[in-house]
Amino acid sequence: MVGLRRTGSNRIGPIAHGKNRDVLLQGRAMEGCVFPLLLGVLFSLSSDAGTYGAIQWGQAHLYLNIVLYGMLFWVLFATMYRFCFPDRIGSFSDDRAGKQKNSLIRRLYFNHIESPKGVLCDGIRILICWLPYLILLYPGSLFWDTGDQLAQYYGIAAFSQAPGVISDRHPFFDTFLYGWFSDLGRFLTGSPNFGFSLYVIIQFIFFALCIAWLLAYMSTRAMGKRIIAICTAFFCLFPLVPMMAMMICKDTTHALFFLPWAILFVKLVEGRLEPLKNPRFLSAFIVLTLLSSLTKKMGLYIIVVSLLLLVLGHFRRKMKVLAACLTASIWLVVNMLIPACLFPALHVVPGEKVAAIVMPVQVLSRTAHDHPTAIADSQKKAVDEMMPFGWEGMAAKYIPYISDPVTGYGANGPQGSLPGFARLWVNLGLHHPLSYLNGFFCLEGGWTSFVGPQSTKAQKPPYRQDPMVMRVYTWTMTNPDTYGRLQKDPHPNGRQRLADETYQTLTTIPVLNVCFYVAVWSSIVPFFILYAAWRRRGRERLMVLAMRLAPYFVSVLSLFAYPISFSVPGRMDPTRYVFHAVLMAPLALGALYSANEKMSEEGGFAADPAYKGGNQNNSGHQHKIDEHGRLIE
Numbered sequence: 001m002v003g004l005r006r007t008g009s010n011r012i013g014p015i016a017h018g019k020n021r022d023v024l025l026q027g028r029a030m031e032g033c034v035f036p037l038l039l040g041v042l043f044s045l046s047s048d049a050g051t052y053g054a055i056q057w058g059q060a061h062l063y064l065n066i067v068l069y070g071m072l073f074w075v076l077f078a079t080m081y082r083f084c085f086p087d088r089i090g091s092f093s094d095d096r097a098g099k100q101k102n103s104l105i106r107r108l109y110f111n112h113i114e115s116p117k118g119v120l121c122d123g124i125r126i127l128i129c130w131l132p133y134l135i136l137l138y139p140g141s142l143f144w145d146t147g148d149q150l151a152q153y154y155g156i157a158a159f160s161q162a163p164g165v166i167s168d169r170h171p172f173f174d175t176f177l178y179g180w181f182s183d184l185g186r187f188l189t190g191s192p193n194f195g196f197s198l199y200v201i202i203q204f205i206f207f208a209l210c211i212a213w214l215l216a217y218m219s220t221r222a223m224g225k226r227i228i229a230i231c232t233a234f235f236c237l238f239p240l241v242p243m244m245a246m247m248i249c250k251d252t253t254h255a256l257f258f259l260p261w262a263i264l265f266v267k268l269v270e271g272r273l274e275p276l277k278n279p280r281f282l283s284a285f286i287v288l289t290l291l292s293s294l295t296k297k298m299g300l301y302i303i304v305v306s307l308l309l310l311v312l313g314h315f316r317r318k319m320k321v322l323a324a325c326l327t328a329s330i331w332l333v334v335n336m337l338i339p340a341c342l343f344p345a346l347h348v349v350p351g352e353k354v355a356a357i358v359m360p361v362q363v364l365s366r367t368a369h370d371h372p373t374a375i376a377d378s379q380k381k382a383v384d385e386m387m388p389f390g391w392e393g394m395a396a397k398y399i400p401y402i403s404d405p406v407t408g409y410g411a412n413g414p415q416g417s418l419p420g421f422a423r424l425w426v427n428l429g430l431h432h433p434l435s436y437l438n439g440f441f442c443l444e445g446g447w448t449s450f451v452g453p454q455s456t457k458a459q460k461p462p463y464r465q466d467p468m469v470m471r472v473y474t475w476t477m478t479n480p481d482t483y484g485r486l487q488k489d490p491h492p493n494g495r496q497r498l499a500d501e502t503y504q505t506l507t508t509i510p511v512l513n514v515c516f517y518v519a520v521w522s523s524i525v526p527f528f529i530l531y532a533a534w535r536r537r538g539r540e541r542l543m544v545l546a547m548r549l550a551p552y553f554v555s556v557l558s559l560f561a562y563p564i565s566f567s568v569p570g571r572m573d574p575t576r577y578v579f580h581a582v583l584m585a586p587l588a589l590g591a592l593y594s595a596n597e598k599m600s601e602e603g604g605f606a607a608d609p610a611y612k613g614g615n616q617n618n619s620g621h622q623h624k625i626d627e628h629g630r631l632i633e
Contacts, residue, residue: 032534036077039448039527040070043519045437046445050452050566052461053400054438073524077531084227084589085536110232112219122212123205129236130208133243136499137474139193140200143249143576145170146178147478151486153179158482160408161349168343169351173294174250176346192487200246203256207245210259211235211583217263218586221593231586238515239503243472244579251576254296259583261288262551265306266591269547273310273319276326286326293334297356298558300334306550313547353418354387354407358563359443360425361387361394362403366439367432368395374428382420400442401456402572403563446565446574447522456568468567469507469516470575474500518567518574521581526556529588536592548591552584 044065048055056062110125111118142150148158152166153175159167166172178199185195215235219228235241244252264285268275275281293300307327311320339350354361364383367374368391375383375391384390388408389397397405429436446452446468453463475492478484492500507516514520529552533545559565559581564572 032077032531033074035527035531035534036073037070039073039523040066040068042448042523043069043073043450045441046447046449047451049400049438049441049445050449051463051465053442053463054461055434055441057434073527076524077528080528081532081535085532085592086224110215112216112228112232114213114216114220119209119212119216122215123209126208126212126236127205130204130242130245133239133246133499134201134204136495137243137246138200138495139197140246140248141473141496142196142476142478142483143247143473144477144479146174146249147476147483149175150178150182151479151482153182154486156482156485158479164347166346166348167351168339168348169355170250171295171297172343172346172348174253174296177253178248193490196248199248203248203252204242204245206256207241210256211241213260214263214583214587217266218590221590223590223593227589231589234515234586239506240470240472240516240575240579240582243474243499243503244576247473247576249576250296251579254292254299255580255583257288257291257295258299258302258551258555258580259587261285261292261303262584262587264288265551266548266587269310269313269544273313273315273323276319276322289326289330290333293330294338297351298561300331302551302554302558304331305554309547309550313543352408358403358407359440359561361407362443362563363436363439364425364428365394365398365403365406366400366442367428367435368392369398370435370438371432374432375424379424382424386418386421399456400439401446401453401564401566401568403443407563444560444562444565446518446567447559447578448519449566450517450519452566453568456572466567467507467513468518469513470518470578471507471567471573472503472575474503518565518578521585522556522559522565522578525585526553526581526588529553529585529592532592545591549588552581552588552591555584556581 044062045055047065048062110122112122113119149166149170151158152161155164157163157165159169161167166175178196181195181199182192183195184198185192188194215228215232218231244255264281267281268285276285289303293303304327307323307330310323313320315323339348342348343350372392372395380391383394387394387406389406394406399405450468451465452468454466455464475496476489478489480488507513529549533549537545559574559577562574562577564577565574567573567575
């Protein structure tokens with residue numbers, strides 16, 4: 001038997017069923033297998049690095065783990081693909097479970113309409129679901145680095161700077177933003193805590209509105225309502241998002257601006273850059289671009305790379321020139337104009353050069369640790385001019401799982417020549433590739449591993465392991481030598497302890513705790529997006545699909561430039577770095593639907609506005625699209 005599918009000429013063509021259909025699906029199941037297999041390799045290498053502090057190339061377990069992880073991810077990806085992208089028209093609408101979930105969403109009255117009123121109403125509904133976290137965690141919490149930033153704002157020495165000097169290692173914009181709210185609290189009530197609580201409430205509300213907008217945007221894609229219902233339930237019930245929204249740190253502040261920027265970016269690609277002609281769109285895009293760039297150093301690089309990729313797209317030359325000019329302008333304003341005009345007046349000093357290259361520095365330190373005589377005395381000059389501790393100091397201070405000891409973390413080291421350092425770095429990498437690999441996977445392997453070391457202290461391998469789950473701060477913990485001189489950290493109250501204990505319990509419940517693993521969001525979901533994109537590719541759409549997914553994948557790749565990836569309780573935690581990947585995963589999934597549902601190779605329906613009529617499958621069920629671009633069952 002054959003069914004019907006829509007072809008590129010908007011005519012209905014046959015879909016194979018029975019034996020022919022089984023053969024077709026088996027062939028398609030083989031597509032994209034390189035992605036789960038590559039992920040299996042990364043997980044095996046990272047697990048070895050986290051267990052032994054080095055990759056055990058001569059041990060059989062390494063290669064057995066590659067096979068096991070590869071098979072696991074292959075089966076997982078194939079199952080997820082069949083669920084997210086059904087092989088025939090009406091797979092969602094004919095599913096009773098899907099109807100039950102949709103009816104649940106109707107009872108909750110989520111409308112998912114992309115309009116100011118619709119986003120506001122859904123944002124209020126999300127806030128109602130998050131209300132228990134607001135009550136338990138009020139008045140919010142300050143992160144350790146945030147306390148140091150506030151100390152500098154009030155003239156206290158931090159990050160090895162003189163009193164009254166503010167280091168831009170942590171963005172000065174965030175420092176002044178938090179300081180202004182602290183001043184507001186002091187002015188209104190005499191206590192900065194009131195200003196912090198006010199900031200947290202505003203951040204909490206705006207996160208709910210941004211997520212409501214994201215869900216409304218997803219509803220305009222040609223995707224089943226069951227997927228949208230699951231995403232809605234995830235954001236309403238997953239505790240990480242509201243608990244992170246109650247924390248004051250640069251990463252949450254950046255995510256608040258970066259998520260709506262990414263939505264506008266996808267809209268920009270879908271509109272073939274033509275929305276830049278709209279003054280309102282252009283103004284909003286520029287403002288969000290600046291705020292995303294100023295609130296986090298890595299944010300500027302993610303945005304610049306994403307915008308530069310637009311030049312490679314099949315767009316009008318005039319619009320590509322406009323995008324390139326916008327990119328250059330943002331770079332010049334953030335990196336040159338603002339430092340030249342504002343830094344002297346605000347007593348801000350630029351961050352250390354080494355802070356931008358922590359991963360290359362760490363693998364170089366591993367080489368110094370493994371091969372102390374790898375370079376001649378004449379070559380050490382390039383390292384000594386760049387690093388605060390020099391070649392011997394890097395070897396002595398090297399810790400496999402964190403780069404702060406070798407980078408100095410704010411130490412005023414020499415500001416040497418970056419090109420000379422880069423030449424030496426490449427040369428050593430060619431002569432000692434295994435040290436570079438071991439250094440890289442020890443530092444960044446946490447993004448592709450389910451387990452990590454319990455401690456960063458030197459110990460004899462194999463290291464004791466802990467599950468690599470995301471952790472959150474439920475009360476304020478700041479440096480007593482900096483911000484502690486202004487006011488002591490308040491003792492955690494019963495509500496905050498209850499929230500912390502409940503969260504810790506959820507991370508230990510089998511099956512339910514899957515979503516709490518860091519690697520799910522830093523590598524498994526991104527690799528699945530690659531897998532699904534490859535299986536649903538179209539030659540004329542491949543570049544457009546890459547453009548839509550650019551902010552997501554560039555931001556995920558940026559994780560491998562951070563100073564930590566493994567989570568060690570009470571010592572280091574990468575949750576704040578991966579937070580944006582959690583928020584943007586549904587946006588990346590929606591980009592797949594918008595890129596491919598206009599012509600589904602497996603029997604999808606047309607989401608083209610020109611196609612306003614119905615489409616019947618072989619069972620006679622009719623499908624239509626409403627004025628909001630959503631499926632009408």
